[in-house]
Amino acid sequence: xxxxxxxxxxxxxxxxxxxxxxxxxxxxxxxxxxxxxxxxxxxxxxxxxxxxxxxxxxxxxxxxxxxxxxxxxxxxxxxxxxxxxxxxxxxxxxxxxxxxxxxxxxxxxxxxxxxxxxxxxxxxxxxxxxxxxxxxxxxxxxxxxxxxxxxxxxxxxxxxxxxxxx
Amino acid sequence: xxxxxxxxxxxxxxxxxxxxxxxxxxxxxxxxxxxxxxxxxxxxxxxxxxxxxxxxxxxxxxxxxxxxxxxxxxxxxxxxxxxxxxxxxxxxxxxxxxxxxxxxxxxxxxxxxxxxxxxxxxxxxxxxxxxxxxxxxxxxxxxxxxxxxxxxxxxxxxxxxxxxxx
DNA sequence: ATTTTACGTCAGTGTTGTTGACATTCCAAG
DNA sequence: CTTGGAATGTCAACAACACTGACGTAAAAT
Numbered sequence: 001x002x003x004x005x006x007x008x009x010x011x012x013x014x015x016x017x018x019x020x021x022x023x024x025x026x027x028x029x030x031x032x033x034x035x036x037x038x039x040x041x042x043x044x045x046x047x048x049x050x051x052x053x054x055x056x057x058x059x060x061x062x063x064x065x066x067x068x069x070x071x072x073x074x075x076x077x078x079x080x081x082x083x084x085x086x087x088x089x090x091x092x093x094x095x096x097x098x099x100x101x102x103x104x105x106x107x108x109x110x111x112x113x114x115x116x117x118x119x120x121x122x123x124x125x126x127x128x129x130x131x132x133x134x135x136x137x138x139x140x141x142x143x144x145x146x147x148x149x150x151x152x153x154x155x156x157x158x159x160x161x162x163x164x165x166x
Numbered sequence: 167x168x169x170x171x172x173x174x175x176x177x178x179x180x181x182x183x184x185x186x187x188x189x190x191x192x193x194x195x196x197x198x199x200x201x202x203x204x205x206x207x208x209x210x211x212x213x214x215x216x217x218x219x220x221x222x223x224x225x226x227x228x229x230x231x232x233x234x235x236x237x238x239x240x241x242x243x244x245x246x247x248x249x250x251x252x253x254x255x256x257x258x259x260x261x262x263x264x265x266x267x268x269x270x271x272x273x274x275x276x277x278x279x280x281x282x283x284x285x286x287x288x289x290x291x292x293x294x295x296x297x298x299x300x301x302x303x304x305x306x307x308x309x310x311x312x313x314x315x316x317x318x319x320x321x322x323x324x325x326x327x328x329x330x331x332x
Numbered sequence: 333a334t335t336t337t338a339c340g341t342c343a344g345t346g347t348t349g350t351t352g353a354c355a356t357t358c359c360a361a362g
Numbered sequence: 363c364t365t366g367g368a369a370t371g372t373c374a375a376c377a378a379c380a381c382t383g384a385c386g387t388a389a390a391a392t
Contacts (some may be wrong), residue, residue, distance in 0.1 A: 015298060020291040021226075022328070023298075023310065024200075028219070029321045030313035031197050032240065034190075048347050053194070060187075066371060074198065079349055081372060103357045103370040125186040131315035132181060132189075135308065140180050142301065142308025144189065147196035149297035155195045162188070214378065232339065245380055247340065269338040269389050 037123035045116070050075075050083045052120055055109065058093060059117045060162075063106045065098070072158065092116055203289035211282070216241075216249045218286055221275065224259060225283045226328075229272045231264070238324065258282060 038052050045051075057072055058064060066084070070077050084107070087093040092113035098104035109117060132140050148156055204218050211217075223238055224230060232250070236243055250273070253259040258279035264270035275283060298306050314322055 015295055017291060020294050020298075021287065023294050023306075024222075024287070024290055025226075025325065025328070026310055026313040026317075027197065027200055029318075029325050030316045031193065033317040033321065034193055036318060046346090050348060056190075060191075067369085075348085076350065077371065078351080078373085082348080085372085098370095101358070101370085105371070121187065121190070124190055125183060127316060128186050128189050129181055131312050132186075134315040135311040137180050138304075139308030139311040140189075142305030143312035144192055145301040145305040146297050146309035147192040149300040150196045150293060151192075151199040152195075152202060155199065159191065159195050162191070216379065233337090241379090242381065243339075244341080244382085248379075251340090264338095267338080267390070269387095271339070 034124070034127065037127055038120045041120055041123060047086075050079070051087060054080065054083050054087060055092065055113060055117050055120070058107045058109055059114070059121075062108050065104045065106060067104070069107065074155075087113070200290070200293065203293055204286045207286055207289060213252075216245070217253060220246065220249050220253060221258065221279060221283045221286070224273045224275055225280070225287075228274050231270045231272060233270070235273065240321075253279070 035049065039049070042048060042052055053073055054069065057069055061068070066077065066080065070080055073080060084093060084095070088095055090112075091110055094108045094110055095105045096108065098106055135143075148159065151159060201215065205215065208214060208218055219239055220235065223235055227234070232243065232246065236246055239246060250259060250261070254261055256278075257276055260274045260276050260279075261271045262274065264272055301309075314325065317325060
């Protein structure tokens, strides 16, 4: 299991256990930075990350159903429901009964919901844009490649199915 | 704020709002993949991510104090204390009163703690190694650059201060 | 001697995950 | 057409883990 740094040439150096450990820690600290700005904003509204995720993916796919969202977010429907309920009560999300299948609820952001989504994603995009600018396009391409390779296959498929601009 | 894709040349394409949004989603899905294996293992022991983080950084810096850990993990002492207490009770972590400063508690992993840490980090390293292998060293270098750029400055300083193999 | 630091603990609260029970709707087999 | 099961979503209760605030102890610093 352990690959010794002494035995690794340049081409393998990035695969030593300690290099990998450093990569793990990089993910940990980076993800915290990545969520820091939205977390601050959400706190002002009394929301948490779960609300952010819901708002984000409803914005990404307006009219999506609760079941769809469940699959993407990877949580139980009960957990998602609590979040959706508060968002609906607060007038950020609208839930419309399906026309073809009345069991389904189609979810849409209201004007207020769109405004919150923009506030959150502006902050998060700014951090990502600054990071991208600091490192250049080649590094960004590598970044995206590694992230995709790290996803669980089912979600990687979903991720790749998203058009770059939809 | 919005940069239109139509106006962006090749060099700027990766900075459009939609490209950035895709990057945000990549982080979300990748981080979940990144934590999936340890989460499964931790569940068998009745632990959570908080325990994982504590065990990881105690292993990284044996003899670290509670206050040190607090700063690295970015949680309150009450929150960390709950986790440490269970780890100590279960015999995974040892807390030794400081010799120079008797107010401090120095934290060490026991044999059992080292075993759990290895089980967790083996799983996580395997995923990262597979991802690295799939994309090659150049992509990995870019990955690391972007992650570093995304960290909060204070943690980036700490991260960079860690030797690659300590 | 007083203040500050390091650590631990108790109590209370909020977000977010879980399971269990239940209502509604759709669909297909009898 | 009716009935039973599957799918969708809601409500209630509980657990994990974060937070704040208050308090106590011991030791170091001033």
